[in-house]
Each structure stands twice: as C-alpha cells, then as structure tokens.
Amino acid sequence: MAEFAELEEIDGVRMTWNVWPHSRLEAAKCVVPFCTLYTPAKQTSQLQVVEYDPVPCKTCGSVLNPYAAVDFHAKIWTCPFCHTRNHFPPHYAGISEASVPAELFPQYCTIEYAMPRMGPTAPPSFVFVLDTTVAEDELLAAKTAVQQALTMVPENAQVGLVTFGTHVHVHEIGFTECPRAYVFRGSKDYSAAQVQEQLGLHSQAAQRRAGPASPLKAGPAPGGLAPRPGNRFVLPLSECEFMVTKTLDELQRDAFPAVAASRPARALGTAVQVAAAMMGGCLPTGSGAARLILLVGGACTEGGGKVVDKELTEPIRSHKDLAKDAAPYYRKAKKFYDAIAAQLVAQGHSMDLFACSLDQVGLSEMKACIEHTGGYVVQTDTFTNPIFKDSLRRLFTPAGEEGYLGLNSNATFEVHCSKDIKVAGVLGPASALEKKSPLVSEQVVGVGGTTAWKLCTLSTNTTLAVVYDIVAQHGGGSDPTAQQFFIQFVTRYLHDSGVMRCRVTTITRRWVEGSNLGDLIQGFDQEAAAVLMGRVVSWKMEEEEDFDATRWLDRSLIRLCSRFGDYRKDDPDSFQLRPQLSYYPQFMFNFRRSQFIQVFGHSPDETAFARIQLNRELTGDSMLMIQPTLYSFSFNGPPEPVLLDVSSIAPDRILMLDAYFYVVVFHGSTIAQWRKAGYQDQAEHAAFKQLLQAPQDEAHAIISRRFPTPRFTDCDQNGSQARFLLAKLNPSATYNTSSAVSSEIIMTDDVSLQVFTDHLKKLAVQS
Numbered sequence: 001m002a003e004f005a006e007l008e009e010i011d012g013v014r015m016t017w018n019v020w021p022h023s024r025l026e027a028a029k030c031v032v033p034f035c036t037l038y039t040p041a042k043q044t045s046q047l048q049v050v051e052y053d054p055v056p057c058k059t060c061g062s063v064l065n066p067y068a069a070v071d072f073h074a075k076i077w078t079c080p081f082c083h084t085r086n087h088f089p090p091h092y093a094g095i096s097e098a099s100v101p102a103e104l105f106p107q108y109c110t111i112e113y114a115m116p117r118m119g120p121t122a123p124p125s126f127v128f129v130l131d132t133t134v135a136e137d138e139l140l141a142a143k144t145a146v147q148q149a150l151t152m153v154p155e156n157a158q159v160g161l162v163t164f165g166t167h168v169h170v171h172e173i174g175f176t177e178c179p180r181a182y183v184f185r186g187s188k189d190y191s192a193a194q195v196q197e198q199l200g201l202h203s204q205a206a207q208r209r210a211g212p213a214s215p216l217k218a219g220p221a222p223g224g225l226a227p228r229p230g231n232r233f234v235l236p237l238s239e240c241e242f243m244v245t246k247t248l249d250e251l252q253r254d255a256f257p258a259v260a261a262s263r264p265a266r267a268l269g270t271a272v273q274v275a276a277a278m279m280g281g282c283l284p285t286g287s288g289a290a291r292l293i294l295l296v297g298g299a300c301t302e303g304g305g306k307v308v309d310k311e312l313t314e315p316i317r318s319h320k321d322l323a324k325d326a327a328p329y330y331r332k333a334k335k336f337y338d339a340i341a342a343q344l345v346a347q348g349h350s351m352d353l354f355a356c357s358l359d360q361v362g363l364s365e366m367k368a369c370i371e372h373t374g375g376y377v378v379q380t381d382t383f384t385n386p387i388f389k390d391s392l393r394r395l396f397t398p399a400g401e402e403g404y405l406g407l408n409s410n411a412t413f414e415v416h417c418s419k420d421i422k423v424a425g426v427l428g429p430a431s432a433l434e435k436k437s438p439l440v441s442e443q444v445v446g447v448g449g450t451t452a453w454k455l456c457t458l459s460t461n462t463t464l465a466v467v468y469d470i471v472a473q474h475g476g477g478s479d480p481t482a483q484q485f486f487i488q489f490v491t492r493y494l495h496d497s498g499v500m501r502c503r504v505t506t507i508t509r510r511w512v513e514g515s516n517l518g519d520l521i522q523g524f525d526q527e528a529a530a531v532l533m534g535r536v537v538s539w540k541m542e543e544e545e546d547f548d549a550t551r552w553l554d555r556s557l558i559r560l561c562s563r564f565g566d567y568r569k570d571d572p573d574s575f576q577l578r579p580q581l582s583y584y585p586q587f588m589f590n591f592r593r594s595q596f597i598q599v600f601g602h603s604p605d606e607t608a609f610a611r612i613q614l615n616r617e618l619t620g621d622s623m624l625m626i627q628p629t630l631y632s633f634s635f636n637g638p639p640e641p642v643l644l645d646v647s648s649i650a651p652d653r654i655l656m657l658d659a660y661f662y663v664v665v666f667h668g669s670t671i672a673q674w675r676k677a678g679y680q681d682q683a684e685h686a687a688f689k690q691l692l693q694a695p696q697d698e699a700h701a702i703i704s705r706r707f708p709t710p711r712f713t714d715c716d717q718n719g720s721q722a723r724f725l726l727a728k729l730n731p732s733a734t735y736n737t738s739s740a741v742s743s744e745i746i747m748t749d750d751v752s753l754q755v756f757t758d759h760l761k762k763l764a765v766q767s
Contacts, residue, residue, distance in 0.1 A: 013036055036489075038464050112502065126160075134298070160233050269305020269337070289410075290347075296354070363609060378708040422441035423466065462616055487506070522580060528619055530591065570767055572762045
C-alpha cells in the first residue's frame with residue numbers, strides 16, 4: 001500500500017483500482033466501484049504555482065496538460081480527452097521543444113494557476129451565533145471562548161454576533177453609543193427577504209432609512225462607494241472589537257426562564273435562519289470566505305427546526321424511533337434545515353457547529369447545513385470541556401508557514417474523463433452545480449447528475465470520492481491493451497490570500513482485458529477501497545429505506561473473494577488472497593463493527609457526526625476511523641504496532657489506541673500497580689518513568705495535530721474506562737472460548753476475525 005500512498009503525496013489522488021477493465025460487464029464483476037479519492041487543496045511537496053491563466057480545450061473545456069500531443073511547428077495541441085486540435089493562444093508563440101511551458105512538463109501533472117481576480121475581494125467574515133439558554137457557568141465559558149477566538153481572528157476579518165434563546169437577537173455592532181439589537185420572535189418562520197427587510201438590508205429599505213430624515217448618510221462615501229447598509233451588523237474587527245467584547249461581557253442568560261421539569265425554549269432553527277439571511281444581506285455573494293459559527297448547548301424546542309417538545313418526559317428521538325417513523329418532528333425539521341443549506345450554498349457561506357451538550361442537539365436534522373457547505377462539527381458535553389476550547393482555537397490557528405488559516409472558499413470542482421467513462425457522482429462535502437454533459441452517468445452515487453460541484457469551503461484535508469461508470473460494451477472492437485485513459489480535475493477556488501487559484505490535476509491509467517485478473521489485482525488499493533465502501537454504505541443507509549448494510553457488505557466481500565481469490569472449488573482450506581487483497585476482509589470486519597453501521601448504543605447525532613467526518617477526511621484518517629491502530633510500549637524494545645486483538649493486552653505492557661475520534665492510553669495490570677506504588681518517582685526507576693511518559697507524549701502529539709480535537713482517555717486494565725479500548729479489539733478470547741490465550745477476555749457474543757474469515761472462505765469457494 002506504500003506505493004499508492006507515495007502517488008497520493010504527488011497528486012493528492014488515491015484510486016480503488018489503478019487498472020480498469022475496458023467493458024461494462026467486466027467492470028461489474030469487480031464488485032468494488034471505480035473511484036478516485038482526490039484532495040483538491042492538498043499541500044503537496046512539488047506543487048508548481050504559475051502566474052498566468054490555464055489554456056482550455058475549445059470543445060470539452062479540459063485544460064492543457066502533459067498528456068496533450070503538441071505540434072510545435074504548427075503551434076497546435078491535441079486534447080487527450082476529446083481529440084480536438086486546438087491552437088495555442090498568441091502569448092505561447094515562442095514555445096518550442098527547447099522552451100516548454102510548465103504545464104507540459106511530465107512531472108507537473110498537478111499544477112496551480114494564480115489568476116488575476118476581477119473586482120475587489122471581501123475579507124473573511126465570521127458570524128458567531130451563541131446559545132444563551134444554557135447554565136450561567138456554561139454561558140461564561142462560551143463567551144470567554146468566543147472572546148479568545150476574536151483575539152486570533154486575522155486583522156482584516158469581519159465579525160458579526162447573533163444570540164438566541166426564546167427569541168433571536170441580531171446585535172448591531174456598528175452602533176457605538178450603547179448595545180443595540182434587533183429581536184426576532186423565536187416561534188415565527190421568516191423568509192430571507194423578511195429578515196433583510198426588517199434589518200434594513202434591502203436596498204429600497206436602506207434608501208428609505210438613509211433618505212431625507214438623515215441627510216448626512218445620503219452622500220457617497222469616500223472613494224465613491226455608496227455605504228453598504230449591512231456594515232452595521234458585520235464589521236471589520238478593528239472597528240468593532242470594543243463593541244463586540246462589551247456586548248459579550250454584558251450578555252445575560254435568556255430572560256425567559258425554563259419551567260421546572262421542562263427544557264428551555266430554544267429557538268435554534270430560527271437563529272440559524274435569521275443569521276444566514278443576515279449574512280446574505282450583508283456580505284457580497286462569492287467574494288470571500290464567510291462562516292456561520294453556531295455554538296449550541298441543547299436541542300431546538302421552539303419554532304422552525306424543532307426536534308423535541310419542552311417537557312422532559314418526552315425523550316429526544318433515537319435510532320429506533322427513526323426506524324419506526326415515530327419521531328414526530330424529524331422530517332419537518334430536516335426539510336427546514338435542507339432549505340437553509342440550499343440558501344447557504346447559494347450565498348457561498350459555510351456553517352460550523354460546536355455542539356456542547358450532554359443530550360443531542362439535532363445534528364442529524366442539521367446535517368445538510370454542515371455537509372453541503374463543508375463546515376466543521378465539534379461534539380462534546382460542556383462549553384468548559386478542553387475539546388471545545390481547543391477546537392475553536394484551532395479553527396483560527398494559521399496553517400502552514402504563510403500565516404493563512406487554510407480556509408479556502410467558493411470553490412468549483414469539475415471532472416473531465418476519457419471516452420467510455422462517465423461520472424456517477426461525488427461522495428463528500430459538495431453540492432451539485434447542475435452542469436449537464438455527455439459525461440454524466442445514469443447511475444447516481446452520492447451527489448450525481450452533473451460533472452461540476454460547488455464547495456463553499458475547502459480545507460487542505462477535504463477529500464472528494466468521485467465514482468465512475470465504465471460504459472464501453474463488451475468486445476467493442478477497440479484494442480483495450482494498447483490504450484490509456486485520462487481523468488482531469490479542475491478546481492477553481494478563492495485562496496486564503498484573496499487570490500483566485502485554479503488547480504489542475506491530470507492522471508492517466510491503463511485499460512486491461514477484464515479477464516486478466518492478475519493485472520487487475522496488481523492495481524487494487526485496498527485502503528482506498530475500504531474508505532470508498534465506507535462512504536457508499538453510509539450514503540445508502542441514509543438514502544435507502546430498510547437497507548441492510550451488514551448483509552450488503554458481506555455479499556460484496558464474498559463476491560470479491562470468489563472472483564479474485566485463489567482456490568479449488570468447494571475446498572475452503574485451499575483459499576488464499578494475494579497480498580494486494582489480503583487486508584481487505586479484515587478492514588470490512590472492523591467496519592461492520594464500527595459506529596457507522598452498528599447504531600445500537602449511539603444516538604442519531606453521534607452517527608451523523610461520525611459519517612460527516614468519514615465523508616470528508618483524507619484516506620489515511622478515514623482508515624483510522626474504520627480500523628484503528630494499536631501501538632505497544634514495553635521494556636522489551638522501542639514502541640511497535642501490534643495486532644488490534646485482545647491477545648495484545650499484557651500485564652507488563654502499555655497500549656496506545658488511535659481510533660481517530662478518541663485516543664486511549666491503556667496500562668496493563670502490572671504497570672498500573674507499579675505506577676500506583678509510585679515507582680516512577682524513585683531515582684533507580686528512571687526507565688519506568690520514561691516508559692510511562694512515552695505513550696502520553698505520542699498521544700498528545702496526535703491530539704495536537706488533529707481537528708476536531710479527539711477525546712483523550714487514560715485508563716488501566718480492568719478499569720471502567722478500559723471499555724474504550726476493548727470495544728475496538730478483535731474478540732479472539734471471550735467468556736465462551738475453551739482456552740483463554742490472553743490475560744484479558746471480552747464479554748461479547750460477537751464473532752472473532754478468525755470465525756468471520758472461516759465463514760468467508762467457505763462461502764467464497766462454493767460452486
């Protein structure tokens with residue numbers, strides 16, 4: 001798998017299959033879909049940035065690349081996608097074999113164009129939407145965190161403030177005489193036009209307000225620009241820092257107290273609706289990064305987007321309720337948030353959610369607002385939790401040496417492919433741009449029906465899974481062995497620096513005869529395949545009624561092993577998989593047991609959070625979610641990776657588990673006894689002190705570089721917190737195995753990897 005990871009470092013691309021069969025029939029037999037996992041803003045080692053515009057093909061729109069055939073004498077290049085002959089533009093007149101532009105160099109398959117932007121760029125904008133129905137200490141912690149975040153916001157950035165409880169308050173931070181806010185009723189549904197009208201953001205309303213009553217406002221501002229009516233609500237931080245800080249300092253808990261034994265009236269949905277409309281009226285569409293940062297301490301109980309009644313006797317919906325269609329507010333709330341998501345996408349704004357509550361807040365209903373706009377989610381129990389504070393701080397921490405936040409925005413992502421390939425869709429934080437083209441497949445996976453998508457925000461980790469449909473007919477007459485196919489990704493985005501960038505990645509792979517299994521297996525990337533199957537199953541579980549994920553995965557795995565395994569018919573003992581496939585069953589075994597599929601014991605919000613993360617992260621990080629890594633620290637040598645199995649637990653060993661969402665440091669029973677006896681404080685046991693410290697350092701290094709911040713658990717064997725580790729281990733030793741081969745047993749009826757593999761072999765070799 002290392003060779004595929006090396007390719008990813010160059011172009012930011014991983015493919016489930018790196019060799020494709022040249023017929024629809026043979027492609028169907030490959031079971032795992034044909035897909036590229038592409039990271040459009042990946043900081044690659046040899047990225048070339050050039051200061052001119054890309055050269056597009058006049059027929060298909062793909063961009064000049066190293067695979068184009070060039071006639072230097074006639075100054076013509078032939079597009080590898082549609083085979084159209086294109087003339088070079090006049091400023092390329094001087095090119096020759098000795099003088100070639102950067103985009104024709106074979107090593108620059110990925111190249112970035114810094115393009116001059118038309119018109120001014122708006123600075124980044126952050127609108128904080130804060131819940132005031134929480135307890136006094138919680139509100140204080142949330143206000144303090146926002147004030148700390150304001151000290152880290154870039155100097156040129158604009159900020160706005162909306163608070164909500166029973167009603168929604170839009171704070172006019174441009175009014176400096178005293179704190180002033182516009183109040184919207186929490187139980188009422190508002191259209192964007194109504195909100196903008198009431199805030200004076202409609203041009204006619206603004207002219208009326210700035211009319212004869214106030215002659216000072218009527219004249220043009222210095223520089224000839226008319227004053228924007230919105231700049232009373234979203235202002236550069238340098239102009240409003242004092243006012244925002246003062247407003248936050250004086251902010252009180254919601255004035256409408258909750259009745260005993262009931263939830264407070266929390267107009268969360270209306271607050272998001274009003275804030276999104278306010279941003280639409282204040283900020284020019286698509287001219288800069290804009291984020292709606294929602295800090296919420298409980299579920300919506302009032303107005304649009306309501307997910308639960310106020311009475312505490314009414315529990316918030318569970319997975320069981322959703323399956324039985326017994327969640328009365330779910331569909332209506334989801335429809336409400338879907339409309340807000342469409343509005344945010346149209347405005348080019350993204351929404352981040354910091355959910356700090358012991359109970360659910362309705363993330364399952366709000367999922368579209370986060371996923372379609374590419375926003376972040378952080379889930380924890382209280383606003384005082386370090387996970388919340390660190391994650392909010394990290395959102396405003398510069399990434400890389402240039403000092404930018406790494407929050408690229410307003411991206412469009414386009415795919416071009418060779419003949420015989422069509423695009424089925426994208427699985428990732430994107431929304432369709434309805435670009436119809438001959439390359440659109442009838443089959444739809446994820447966000448389909450187009451070859452272009454919009455990404456409101458684009459981080460360096462945002463990874464899109466593009467799924468393809470091979471449409472060539474079997475025995476179509478062309479020579480499949482002598483052909484290559486090409487795929488090109490064109491991503492145009494507004495860089496953090498305010499410059500418009502266009503990144504073009506062009507890759508080529510070869511066609512093979514579909515019956516040539518050896519070649520296909522050589523090109524199989526089992527990590528990319530596991531991540532894609534994870535995204536596909538998560539999507540199907542939400543889109544299809546009564547979809548049995550475990551059964552679907554098992555059948556896919558049996559078909560794959562039956563097709564590509566080496567065996568004699570009806571002889572399970574003869575079954576073997578080549579190294580390129582050998583880990584894949586294990587990945588599927590762990591994925592079947594993960595929170596993506598096993599929803600029992602998890603709330604709909606927790607499941608939605610996990611799926612949002614799986615659908616956007618890099619291949620390596622997604623693999624950690626599917627199959628965590630386990631490291632052993634002992635006196636016997638340096639730290640080493642060990643099997644994700646209960647047999648890895650030993651009394652004289654410390655284990656460190658990285659499961660992406662949480663990191664666990666687990667002390668064996670003997671190590672824990674020594675630690676409690678205080679041996680590490682004695683000079684003669686310095687080595688023991690070092691052994692205790694090493695996994696802690698490693699765990700905190702992982703936590704410090706990951707966003708959102710993972711949960712950290714420090715536990716001992718036989719302790720209550722040890723369940724975080726045991727839940728992820730292969731149960732090779734349980735309470736009903738005949739001989740205990742481990743110092744620990746797991747109380748479970750789950751089958752072990754060995755039993756799973758034996759069943760798989762038996763079913764795969766059946767005639």
